[in-house]
Amino acid sequence: MVLASVAAVDADRFQYFPPDYFRKLRKAEVFPDPERPLEVDLGCGDGSFLAALAAGHPGRDFLGVERLLGRVRKVCRKIARAGLANAKVLRLESGYTLEWLLPDACAARVHLLFPDPWPKKKHHKRRLVTPEFCAGLERVLEPGGEFLFKTDHAEYFEEAMAVLAGRDRLGEVDWPEDAFPYPQTDFERLWRGQGKAIHAARFVTVRSD
């Protein structure tokens, strides 16, 4: 019992608490070396993808963003068990994190993988990919930084692609499956297992002038 709670406290070290939620962070406040590339996984769920990426890229840092406490705790345990010094998780809303909290030009890649599709029309306003979200992406991505997006939901994909196509500073690039190693997320495994089609898109920041 005592050992179990010591393990929980130890794992909680991997939850990231911003010093102030009402100003932009400095990159060095998230991970100690701001020169290292940072990747952000929005809505990281149980953190399998985050942990797999962090294990495969020890020279980069990985921040998961997840709003559900139970999932944040699972991510912390996964990071602790794998002994990863380059991964942390922030319990916060993804839109707020992107639009208001992360520093300008801090991220080499932002991943949005199988976000909640909110299929009912009355809930569409809860969908993440909006012009405000895209403005946050453009601000947070470093020059040449990438946004990687996957969903199983065809109609949400179409809607998100229409929003993304309207952005001057984000250009779509090819994303063949063998472009680079990219672990499957828990939801991707689930949907592929059910034979669902997966829709994927990759964007890179471009200069607008």
Ligand SMILES: C[S@@+](CC[C@H](N)C(=O)[O-])C[C@H]1O[C@@H](n2cnc3c(N)ncnc32)[C@H](O)[C@@H]1O
């Ligand atoms: C469908 S799951 C996908 C999880 C993971 N990306 C995967 O592919 O396995 C969506 C996750 O995003 C989280 N989430 C949904 N909306 C969010 C938001 N606005 N901010 C932060 N997390 C959010 C949910 O709690 C859930 O864990």
